[in-house]
Amino acid sequence: MSGPVDARAVAETVTDPELPMLTLADLGVLREVSEHDGRVAVTITPTYTGCPALETMRDDLRHALRDAGYREVEVRLALRPPWTTDWITPAGRRKLAEAGIAPPAAAPRTPSAGPIPLALGSTVVAVPCPRCDSTDTVELSRFSSTACKALYRCRWCHEPFEHVKEI
């Protein structure tokens, strides 16, 4: 180890700007941390192309690593393979649920050949309420306070809640 603290361990403490209960590692956007002669290269991947949190993630990683004593920090971007909610770790899913945000189910597969099917009508799998576990919930909006979440309401406990939508 050439730095004062293991660079990966430092990068893994950085949290997501919009889902602060999760680290970037929990979210699955932290792809690679490599260290050579005190220089650190971190590779991250954006959740959504237009996600404005990406710049903050880059800065937060640079700050955390510099505070830990690394003078040269490079944050790289990997677009491919694209981020999927399947990369959110089990710990990340638990933390989301504890914060009242329903974690995503398995992401739909993009077919490699043939058109991408368009689902008309209600084919959305029931999302369990993170407060009372009821599956009697209804989607209010596919889009919510951030690009990655949808807005739901529980018909049983009547509470609204957010759901990290499968992508």
Add this chain to the structure above:
Amino acid sequence: MSFDNAYEALADADDDARWAYGMDCGDPLSGLDDPIPSDVDGDDLAAYCLMLGDDALVMSHRLQQWCTRAPEIEDELAIANIGLDLLGQARLLLTRAGHADGSGRTEDDYAYLRDESEFRNVRLVEAARGDFAQLAATLLVFSTWRLALLHKLTESGDPVLAAVAAKGVKEVAYHREYAAGWVIRLGDGTDYSRERMLAGLAEVWPWVGELFTPHEIEVRLARFGVAVDPSTLRAEFDAVLAGVFAAATVVPPEAPAMATVSGRAGRDGVHTEAMGYLIAELQHVARAYPGATW
């Protein structure tokens, strides 16, 4: 890194450009390994990136104009989020154009300092804001076409186009679902909502033909497996829309394609009257205060 006080974060002595401070976002493709395919002309690739990037940029701008004007808060959020996704796609594509033509121009140079005739978007996305049904119609047509295009573009020989497409496919699939939901709800709703939906579709339909008319640059790059020839997308587009129209109990409009100007249209930089006003609004601050940061 967390700060208790937002101003402390902005004034952080440790310098780096923070998002929304100076808006010096930097190259969004920084650190991406992105050689130009060796057999491809850099100017052609740049022009193609501008075509797909300008489609997204102009559509995003029109969607942003719906902020505070949507019928319900849920739709306000949806429209803004769709606009944000497209803006993200535009940023990467415009940046890639600056790499491909070797000019080193940034996304801001392309967005804010080009004249109307240098924009290469299709004319569909230019129309001034109409009613909500027209928005649903425009978004259905646009996202159905763009999803089919991006899906094929995931196989592109240009690694950046392939990556942007792979990411975009997931996003645009949600956009299409949202638009289809509203076309069905309004078309199969009350007599009045149906009337408005049909009027919205009739407004949009003359611009559909242009989406599938290949430009010579698209044809050239398609031969190298870098671009998608849009004429190959029509069958999928028609099939998807037939399903939506059947569920919405509407019959697709019959309208002749809008004329070109001596065979030239949006991809050649020939635009509609609405485009000049749109660009004036988009570029006003950047033109009035060159190099300003905030």
